[in-house]
Amino acid sequence: MKKKIAFVTGITGQDGSYLAELLLKKNYVVHGLLRRTSILNVDRIQDIINKYENKGRLILHYIDLTDTSSITNLIIKYKPNEFYNLAAMSHVGISFYTGETTLNINTLSSYRILESILKNHKKCKFYQASSSEMFGSTPPPQNENSQFNPQSPYGISKVSAFYITKYFRQAHGLFAANGILFNHESPRRGLNFVTRKITHSLSRILKGKEKKIYLGDVTTRRDWGHAKDYVYGIWLILQHKKPDDFVLSTGKNYSIQDFVKKVFKLLNLNWKKFVITNTKKYLRPSEVRNLKGDSTKARKILKWKPKYDLNYLCKDMLISDLKLYGMTLNDAKKIAKKYLK
Numbered sequence: 001m002k003k004k005i006a007f008v009t010g011i012t013g014q015d016g017s018y019l020a021e022l023l024l025k026k027n028y029v030v031h032g033l034l035r036r037t038s039i040l041n042v043d044r045i046q047d048i049i050n051k052y053e054n055k056g057r058l059i060l061h062y063i064d065l066t067d068t069s070s071i072t073n074l075i076i077k078y079k080p081n082e083f084y085n086l087a088a089m090s091h092v093g094i095s096f097y098t099g100e101t102t103l104n105i106n107t108l109s110s111y112r113i114l115e116s117i118l119k120n121h122k123k124c125k126f127y128q129a130s131s132s133e134m135f136g137s138t139p140p141p142q143n144e145n146s147q148f149n150p151q152s153p154y155g156i157s158k159v160s161a162f163y164i165t166k167y168f169r170q171a172h173g174l175f176a177a178n179g180i181l182f183n184h185e186s187p188r189r190g191l192n193f194v195t196r197k198i199t200h201s202l203s204r205i206l207k208g209k210e211k212k213i214y215l216g217d218v219t220t221r222r223d224w225g226h227a228k229d230y231v232y233g234i235w236l237i238l239q240h241k242k243p244d245d246f247v248l249s250t251g252k253n254y255s256i257q258d259f260v261k262k263v264f265k266l267l268n269l270n271w272k273k274f275v276i277t278n279t280k281k282y283l284r285p286s287e288v289r290n291l292k293g294d295s296t297k298a299r300k301i302l303k304w305k306p307k308y309d310l311n312y313l314c315k316d317m318l319i320s321d322l323k324l325y326g327m328t329l330n331d332a333k334k335i336a337k338k339y340l341k
């Protein structure tokens with residue numbers, strides 16, 4: 001049987017790397033669309049490059065999301081079955097300082113890709129990486145019927161891309177679907193997102209490389225899942241018989257302070273000795289205070305359900321960061337007991 005072809009933008013990111021692994025396991029030929037960076041930036045996909053690139057199962061292409069023809073040429077040449085649009089300026093805090101780029105990359109690129117699919121290869125299914133950040137100040141629980149009230153340029157960019165995706169579906173009949181994903185984390189999370197910042201900085205403290213962790217507002221609440229569960233949901237959304245929009249979430253939420261406490265508890269440490277909160281440079285001009293998703297629709301229709309809970313996630317992330325600094329969890333506990341009490 002002919003292998004399915006998937007295009008993935010953002011393949012070098014957290015979700016792109018897990019999704020590519022999943023698709024390769026499912027026997028797809030995966031085309032990763034990445035930008036040129038001055039330092040080669042393929043750490044998260046190095047293992048699959050080693051395993052699949054020389055077999056022709058993983059093919060990487062340099063593209064620029066503001067250069068329509070760089071993407072159109074690939075669509076015409078390879079005629080993908082599925083297009084996962086994961087690339088984005090994905091940091092909410094930074095979007096307050098880079099609003100114009102955020103809109104250009106996160107919003108207009110979705111339009112460019114969808115228009116190209118419409119003109120050149122209408123059969124291709126399209127996935128848009130929409131976000132719980134779109135709900136903004138709407139109180140929880142948030143689901144597919146909740147109002148969007150974005151609080152940042154990032155949130156606004158994702159709301160626009162959400163409607164662009166819906167427009168190509170409704171007006172032009174494309175198979176274009178949105179996954180509205182609540183926060184999901186993993187050992188591959190970028191270092192400047194709050195969860196990874198906590199597990200990574202704690203590992204550095206144990207090595208004597210840092211003394212404190214400087215955070216912003218730790219009273220906000222997030223519905224955190226594991227990225228591995230969420231990329232499976234992304235794939236399911238494009239396998240459904242008709243294009244639709246789905247929330248993926250765990251349905252539980254915790255404050256940033258709860259997350260800090262859980263991680264420090266793994267080493268029996270008092271977090272208050274090491275964490276400085278309300279650091280000015282990490283406070284945002286406007287905040288999304290409370291996200292908790294209702295993913296009943298995905299659970300019913302797609303039979304999607306997260307496997308991993310927050311305790312597993314904290315441990316998985318901490319163990320992985322400790323390993324980066326040559327420690328096991330037991331080593332870290334001993335160091336914590338001896339030097340950091």
Ligand code: NAP
Pocket residue numbers: 009010011012013014015016034035037041064065085086087088089090091105129130131132180181182183184185190
């Ligand atoms: P991530 O780790 O920050 O990855 C973002 C990816 O986009 C990276 O591969 C990055 O490339 C690429 N990218 C950024 N700007 C680009 C540009 N101008 N041209 C080409 N590529 C560019 O994000 P993630 O956590 O995997 O999230 C994936 C998608 O889901 C994003 O659209 C995000 O907004 C959305 N989302 C994420 C979550 C979450 O909790 N993780 C929740 C809801 C929605 P480089 O490696 O070169 O930087």
Ligand code: GDD
Pocket residue numbers: 090091092093130131132133181182183184192193194195197214215216217218220221222256282284287288291
């Ligand atoms: N990054 C960061 N750094 N956030 C901090 C810090 C800090 O030092 N201190 C407190 N926070 C708070 C933020 O203000 C926010 O309320 C919360 O921690 C979570 O911040 P992030 O981890 O940066 O994630 P996010 O919720 O803003 O955005 C992530 O989730 C969205 C889905 O809801 C990103 O992955 C987005 O791309 C995604 O769409």
